[in-house]
Amino acid sequence: MSLSFDHVTLGQRVLFGTGAAAENLAAEVARLGASRVMVIASDFETPTAQAAAAGIEVALWHHDVVMHVPIETAEKARAAAAGHGIDLLVCVGGGSTTGLAKAIAMTSRLPIIAVPTTYAGSEATNVWGLTEASRKTTGVDDAVLPVTVIYDAALTLSLPVDMSVASGLNGMAHCIDSLWAPRADPINAALAAEGIRALSQGLPLIAADPSGAGGREQALYGAYLSAVAFASAGSGLHHKICHVLGGTFNLPHAQTHATVLPYVLAFNAPAAPDAEARIAAAFGAAGALTGLQELRKRLDAPKALSDYGFTADGIAEAVAVVLPAVPASNPRPVTTENLTALLRAALTGEDPRVLLDL
Amino acid sequence: MSLSFDHVTLGQRVLFGTGAAAENLAAEVARLGASRVMVIASDFETPTAQAAAAGIEVALWHHDVVMHVPIETAEKARAAAAGHGIDLLVCVGGGSTTGLAKAIAMTSRLPIIAVPTTYAGSEATNVWGLTEASRKTTGVDDAVLPVTVIYDAALTLSLPVDMSVASGLNGMAHCIDSLWAPRADPINAALAAEGIRALSQGLPLIAADPSGAGGREQALYGAYLSAVAFASAGSGLHHKICHVLGGTFNLPHAQTHATVLPYVLAFNAPAAPDAEARIAAAFGAAGALTGLQELRKRLDAPKALSDYGFTADGIAEAVAVVLPAVPASNPRPVTTENLTALLRAALTGEDPRVLLDL
Numbered sequence: 001m002s003l004s005f006d007h008v009t010l011g012q013r014v015l016f017g018t019g020a021a022a023e024n025l026a027a028e029v030a031r032l033g034a035s036r037v038m039v040i041a042s043d044f045e046t047p048t049a050q051a052a053a054a055g056i057e058v059a060l061w062h063h064d065v066v067m068h069v070p071i072e073t074a075e076k077a078r079a080a081a082a083g084h085g086i087d088l089l090v091c092v093g094g095g096s097t098t099g100l101a102k103a104i105a106m107t108s109r110l111p112i113i114a115v116p117t118t119y120a121g122s123e124a125t126n127v128w129g130l131t132e133a134s135r136k137t138t139g140v141d142d143a144v145l146p147v148t149v150i151y152d153a154a155l156t157l158s159l160p161v162d163m164s165v166a167s168g169l170n171g172m173a174h175c176i177d178s179l180w181a182p183r184a185d186p187i188n189a190a191l192a193a194e195g196i197r198a199l200s201q202g203l204p205l206i207a208a209d210p211s212g213a214g215g216r217e218q219a220l221y222g223a224y225l226s227a228v229a230f231a232s233a234g235s236g237l238h239h240k241i242c243h244v245l246g247g248t249f250n251l252p253h254a255q256t257h258a259t260v261l262p263y264v265l266a267f268n269a270p271a272a273p274d275a276e277a278r279i280a281a282a283f284g285a286a287g288a289l290t291g292l293q294e295l296r297k298r299l300d301a302p303k304a305l306s307d308y309g310f311t312a313d314g315i316a317e318a319v320a321v322v323l324p325a326v327p328a329s330n331p332r333p334v335t336t337e338n339l340t341a342l343l344r345a346a347l348t349g350e351d352p353r354v355l356l357d358l
Numbered sequence: 359m360s361l362s363f364d365h366v367t368l369g370q371r372v373l374f375g376t377g378a379a380a381e382n383l384a385a386e387v388a389r390l391g392a393s394r395v396m397v398i399a400s401d402f403e404t405p406t407a408q409a410a411a412a413g414i415e416v417a418l419w420h421h422d423v424v425m426h427v428p429i430e431t432a433e434k435a436r437a438a439a440a441g442h443g444i445d446l447l448v449c450v451g452g453g454s455t456t457g458l459a460k461a462i463a464m465t466s467r468l469p470i471i472a473v474p475t476t477y478a479g480s481e482a483t484n485v486w487g488l489t490e491a492s493r494k495t496t497g498v499d500d501a502v503l504p505v506t507v508i509y510d511a512a513l514t515l516s517l518p519v520d521m522s523v524a525s526g527l528n529g530m531a532h533c534i535d536s537l538w539a540p541r542a543d544p545i546n547a548a549l550a551a552e553g554i555r556a557l558s559q560g561l562p563l564i565a566a567d568p569s570g571a572g573g574r575e576q577a578l579y580g581a582y583l584s585a586v587a588f589a590s591a592g593s594g595l596h597h598k599i600c601h602v603l604g605g606t607f608n609l610p611h612a613q614t615h616a617t618v619l620p621y622v623l624a625f626n627a628p629a630a631p632d633a634e635a636r637i638a639a640a641f642g643a644a645g646a647l648t649g650l651q652e653l654r655k656r657l658d659a660p661k662a663l664s665d666y667g668f669t670a671d672g673i674a675e676a677v678a679v680v681l682p683a684v685p686a687s688n689p690r691p692v693t694t695e696n697l698t699a700l701l702r703a704a705l706t707g708e709d710p711r712v713l714l715d716l
Contacts, residue, residue, distance in 0.1 A: 008369075011370075
């Protein structure tokens with residue numbers, strides 16, 4: 001098969017070290033020559049942010065962080081940055097905090113240093129999101145990509161095991177879905193495979209030893225790669241389904257991803273032998289689905305969409321909304337019939353292998 | 359083991375497609391909004407460059423390309439670019455041609471689009487090189503990194519099989535040596551592993567079917583990854599040895615790399631079980647050395663340094679020069695004794711396994 005692709009690698013510096021956030025942040029602020037730093041952290045994350053910022057001078061603390069970045073919240077933060085002559089943004093927190101820093105960078109072109117405390121992955125992408133009149137708009141702008149990401153697994157120790165697992169499986173979904181996404185190419189596939197390997201090793205370690213750094217490091221590293229691969233390859237079938245289940249049916253984000261993933265994998269794998277083999281190898285398992293299901297079992301992962309409020313009544317509508325959004329790159333043709341079967345199986349938590357020879 | 363690293367990802371666009379160079383170059387020149395393009399190509403590469411530039415307006419053709427980029431050659435090219443109000447550099451060729459474009463970008467900050475015709479890999483790095491009074495100086499500057507690389511395997515069809523093999527094994531050496539180089543990290547290791555896989559699949563295809571695109575594509579893709587991994591991880595033991603054999607003893611570059619590589623692998627592998635396993639998996643072989651040697655056998659690769667003018671008399675001097683340059687990151691402590699044994703084995707083409715339990 002002929003090799004043909006366009007791949008954009010986003011330039012970024014990653015400093016990875018447990019317990020080293022404060023030291024790495026101080027060195028990076030000095031390297032960038034910044035003197036008026038704005039640190040963004042929610043009230044909840046403020047103690048963590050204070051520890052991370054122990055070695056730098058902070059010109060402005062900003063705590064007004066709201067989920068999905070409402071435009072009013074963004075405008076206030078932009079005005080604060082402008083009013084204080086800020087020359088560098090530092091965000092310490094999860095996706096909403098990083099998102100707010102990006103909203104400021106969009107208009108000000110200020111550089112960002114991101115210090116993530118979850119597996120959201122926004123820090124590794126050039127995608128911004130804003131919510132106006134309860135509609136979320138997203139876009140792409142290289143100016144919102146953090147110049148530097150500082151990963152410190154010690155900052156994720158307070159993330160409870162069940163949230164770590166759900167968020168980690170969300171990262172796993174980024175990796176697996178990127179293999180048949182519209183801009184899938186060998187480079188983002190290699191990074192996705194490395195992400196699967198790291199997440200599959202890290203998540204069971206977190207479950208077994210929540211206060212140990214080893215599993216947290218692997219999961220954080222895997223989540224970073226999942227974001228790089230996903231931002232590069234785009235959304236595949238899995239994300240189209242989960243987007244509808246979340247948006248139209250209000251199902252919880254991470255749990256929906258964790259539940260649906262094995263069904264999409266079982267559905268696509270027979271038509272995507274290269275991806276199947278790559279996923280299997282990354283899990284160190286005989287097959288891709290076997291590897292994923294063994295991991296999910298060890299993690300006691302979510303099993304059925306019915307546990308999260310989805311019902312059989314919603315299937316027809318979900319299918320109707322998902323179908324036109326399915327990427328042309330999907331290895332298996334998606335029809336009303338087979339998508340209905342997929343959602344039926346995911347609803348009840350049936351063995352995904354029923355989809356293999358559908 | 360704790361995960362701790364600093365990784366710099368260089369931002370770059372890669373357009374990969376056989377027979378698509380002219381179309382991709384025209385689209386990229388338009389995207390960058392350039393109107394005064396300077397195309398750099400040696401006399402030998404000019405027909406290739408003309409074909410690649412078929413869809414763009416060229417303000418200036420520049421053919422004065424000299425190996426290792428002498429400073430006089432660079433100065434002339436810089437003056438030509440300035441004199442013609444150039445706003446974009448396009449280089450079509452191997453390492454010397456890319457190197458000349460970089461020399462212009464160093465001082466002018468002009469963007470570069472690189473269209474490589476060999477596996478040299480310079481197009482994927484921020485490293486420049488200049489030769490003044492027969493001394494080569496190299497340095498790092500992000501401004502010399504090409505904005506875009508256009509890979510077209512059709513442009514490499516004229517590279518003879520033996521040069522493709524030697525140059526491809528040089529790329530293989532970049533990948534393998536990066537696994538224990540000073541800045542080795544999990545990200546550049548994943549890219550190196552993907553490079554090993556692609557090169558090990560592509561090179562035998564080139565040997566079997568020199569006019570087919572399949573093997574050339576895999577080799578070109580693998581060579582790209584080898585350059586990314588090597589630029590990120592730095593020089594390991596293998597490159598330190600080959601640098602001395604080339605610089606002090608004037609041995610030919612690619613053949614020296616191809617010959618020495620199995621000896622360094624055999625030497626280091628027992629002390630680097632993770633790298634060993636990764637290399638083996640990338641080759642799809644039971645062991646790293648087995649995988650490399652099977653490939654070398656299929657390619658009839660160079661076997662003994664004695665075939666290239668090295669003699670036993672040179673070993674003591676080579677050891678003395680290499681020893682202080684060995685990176686601290688090398689997994690196995692290097693001594694006068696074991697380095698002498700390594701070079702003795704490489705001199706005569708002895709089975710590298712003698713080094714495994716040295």
